[in-house]
Amino acid sequence: MQTRIIPACPERLRSARAALHLIDGKWKIPILIALGFGTRRFQELSREIDGISPKMLSKELKDLEENDLIIRMPHGSPTIAVTYALSPLGKSLDKLLDELHDWGAAFRQRLAGQ
Amino acid sequence: MQTRIIPACPERLRSARAALHLIDGKWKIPILIALGFGTRRFQELSREIDGISPKMLSKELKDLEENDLIIRMPHGSPTIAVTYALSPLGKSLDKLLDELHDWGAAFRQRLAGQ
DNA sequence: CCGAATCCTGTTTGATACTG
DNA sequence: CAGTATCAAACAGGATTCGG
Numbered sequence: 665m666q667t668r669i670i671p672a673c674p675e676r677l678r679s680a681r682a683a684l685h686l687i688d689g690k691w692k693i694p695i696l697i698a699l700g701f702g703t704r705r706f707q708e709l710s711r712e713i714d715g716i717s718p719k720m721l722s723k724e725l726k727d728l729e730e731n732d733l734i735i736r737m738p739h740g741s742p743t744i745a746v747t748y749a750l751s752p753l754g755k756s757l758d759k760l761l762d763e764l765h766d767w768g769a770a771f772r773q774r775l776a777g778q
Numbered sequence: 779m780q781t782r783i784i785p786a787c788p789e790r791l792r793s794a795r796a797a798l799h800l801i802d803g804k805w806k807i808p809i810l811i812a813l814g815f816g817t818r819r820f821q822e823l824s825r826e827i828d829g830i831s832p833k834m835l836s837k838e839l840k841d842l843e844e845n846d847l848i849i850r851m852p853h854g855s856p857t858i859a860v861t862y863a864l865s866p867l868g869k870s871l872d873k874l875l876d877e878l879h880d881w882g883a884a885f886r887q888r889l890a891g892q
Numbered sequence: 893c894c895g896a897a898t899c900c901t902g903t904t905t906g907a908t909a910c911t912g
Numbered sequence: 913c914a915g916t917a918t919c920a921a922a923c924a925g926g927a928t929t930c931g932g
Binding site: 676678679680682686694697698700753756757759764765766 | 792793797871884888
């Protein structure tokens, strides 16, 4: 097989970069996955995502909100409470996250089989 | 569509983490995309992936090889030459990369429309 | 041509304590 | 409960040089 440069490659690289820019960082994908199961409070995310510190959770939530992937909903009255949910754009990542899960699951099986 | 059976959140988080661990780093996805279009030499990758330094390219290629996502093929005699190709495991990422591309392309359109 | 080895800098991340 | 503040450690990444 010969090596040749196909025009589609640069386009693909650009699109991938655009996507990666929104979801990079160690904790963004885990957060999006957790929110894919339903809205969550700060503490719930904190407990659900193993190893994340409040500082990182706060930062990544802020990044995600800036990019319109999630929605922050403070509801004020009795005690302070904030819930986070996927935005429509965030929800549109579901196929991608499905693929990620499928591949990861297959890979883990492969490891287990060795 | 009614509710389908969704894998539990913690399981999903674990699988995603396993997958992410193999492909994290700024340049691994771009490298995998480029190799998805055919085998490449070091210099070709260097030119094709905008902004990467030899050091990073070298490091990321090594990581990818250690995780069996790519195959390094040195062919020695006249001048030293090395080509890189996707391994079967690397090829199995194609659906995921397709999704990434589709989502990124849609997102770029969305930006352009604004 | 394909990297390895060094040096250096800025960013990211972590642990923990603290605030309204 | 939902975050901030602070300090330190780890890492990413660039520039450059060198060698097979």
